Amino acid sequence: MQDRIEITVLTALDQIEAGAWDACAAPEAGRPRDPFTTHRFLSALERSGSVGEGTGWVPRHLVARADGEVVAVMPLYAKGHSQGEYIFDHNWAHAYERAGGRYYPKLQGAVPFTPATGRRFLTLPGREAQGRAALMQGLVQLASENELSSAHVTFCTEAEWQAGGEAGLLQRTGQQFHWVDRDYADFDAFLADLSSRKRKTIRKERRTAQDFGGTIHLLTGDAIRPEHWDAFWRFYQDTGARKWGSPYLTRAFFEEAQATLRDDILLVMCEREAAWVAGAMNLIGDDTLYGRYWGCIEDHPCLHFEVCYYQAIDWALANGLTRVEAGAQGEHKLARGYLPVPTYSLHWIADPGFRSAVESYLEQERAAVDEEIEILTDYGPFRKVTGED
Known part of the structure; x- marks a missing residue:
């Protein structure tokens, strides 16, 4: 019954x-x-x-x-x-x-x-x-x-x-466009799976991005501090104003994230001359890294690709995750190893x-x-x- x-x-x-x-x-x-x-x-x-x-x-x-x-x-x-x-x-x-x-x-x-x-x-x-x-x-x-x-x-x-x-x-x-691990040992092994032209393009983009004059930090758990959310809120407001007219999330959401979600979150933060200038927020699943938000207060060539796509792949490979979902739309992801x-x-x-x-x-x-x-x-x-x- x-x-x-x-x-x-x-x-x-x-x-x-x-x-x-x-x-x-x-x-x-x-x-x-x-x-x-x-x-x-x-x-x-x-x-x-x-x-x-x-x-x-x-x-x-x-x-x-x-x-x-x-x-x-x-x-x-x-x-x-x-x-x-x-x-x-x-x-x-x-x-x-x-x-x-x-x-x-x-x-x-x-x-x-x-x-x-x-x-x-x-x-x-x-x-x-x-x-x-x-x-x-x-x-x-x-x-x-x-x-x-x-x-x-x-x-x-x-x-x-x-x-x-x-x-x-x-x-x-x-x-959508997702990246999937094909049993790669590291990022170089992923690149070896690409055509020569695409491989060279990605290497050039990574060199260009990493010459932005600062340091890229990958932060999760207790390494995330309130100051990072202060900076990320500025990034998020800039992106939200351009994409949607007004941001969907309130400032209080990021305070809640610090209090209850930071173990679920990977922040990729760019620091230049002692200031946070760009960043991306990801959520961590048991086998998937979910790219959610990107924003910046300075424009640097290829930094968006590095922070949102390549750093995500690097981190997934290093932490045993098999997939990166980089959000909605974006055929530009295809050339960077994210397939439909x-x-x-x-x-x-x-x-x-x-x-x-x-x-x-x-x-x-x-x-x-x-x-x-x-x-x-x-x-x-x-x-x-x-x-x-």
């Missing part, structure tokens, strides 16, 4: 014990596979005011219980816009509203501001099928009962994407006519994404013939 599953909705993460949430979100022994879905990371977003009332990201987290035990959870938000998602549905919103509908608010199963693939239907080990089905049902029921236009689950895993499609959700794909991979999302749309139109569009989009990944992979920097110099 199946356990009776009860679904509840949380309006703040502090309404559930960290241990109960993380038993589903991060059941691995040691470092979490996905640092973004941990109770501490999502709580830092809430406590800092980066999400919540007035931000367009209002927590509506799902919790599934069987006989009182938490067996599955899902980070979920009521969204008043489509910012900070990286799976773009602005055109859907415009089309729906031109037809007289109300697209917002919608539900978004995601980690805010984080285009990193990971589980979104978080379950206790051994409860995967049961917990995932309960969360899917709860997601659709919550959207239906509140007469919302749609619900979206972005940057989910391929297995979740397949299960969602079988359950009747619409399937969408996109692409698919990303996955699931979508539920209430209106039958609109759903049919979106479904037709997604069929064409998936075919186009598959073709683009194939073409870009063929243009990758790796040697095509064994023994090529």
Whole structure:
């Protein structure tokens, strides 16, 4: 006999014990596979005011219980816009509203501001099928009962994407560029796997970057100090103003990061003439380094490539990680050893006519994404013939 599953909705993460949430979100022994879905990371977003009332990201987290035990959870938000998602549905919103509908608010199963693939239907080990089905049902029921236009689950895993499609959700794909360790002993071994021209280009870029007149520091854990966040906030504000108009994260988030997340973080900081001039923030998973934010207050040739891509590969190799995810978009990553991979999302749309139109569009989009990944992979920097110099 199946356990009776009860679904509840949380309006703040502090309404559930960290241990109960993380038993589903991060059941691995040691470092979490996905640092973004941990109770501490999502709580830092809430406590800092980066999400919540007035931000367009209002927590509506799902919790599934069987006989009182938490067996599955899902980070979920009521969204008043489509910012900070990286799976773009602005055109859907415009089309729906031109037809007289109300697209917002919608539900978004995601980690805010984080285009990193990971589980979104978080379950206790051994409860995967049961917990995932309960969360899917709860997601659709919550959207239906509140007469919302749609619900979206972005940057989910391929297995979740397949299960969602079988359950009747619409399937969408996109692409990113990831670096994958091919059993390299070190960075030179990685370079040896590239074509001669690409290898020479990267070596030249690294020499150029490292001549910026300062020192590059790699900091994690207790080596990260408040002064580093003071500097990084300046970098982040500069990048945020240019990319998004205003930064997504508040200054208080970086204070929360210092207090609760610094063991999950790698900062790559550039110091010149006793001042911090550039830096990148990464999150550390059990086998993946996730590049998140870059910023600078001085421009130096190739320093962005060095700090965000090459230092990340170096650190991953030195620390036994097999993958570097460098964030959304950016075909310039291809020449630097980051190859295209698919990303996955699931979508539920209430209106039958609109759903049919979106479904037709997604069929064409998936075919186009598959073709683009194939073409870009063929243009990758790796040697095509064994023994090529």
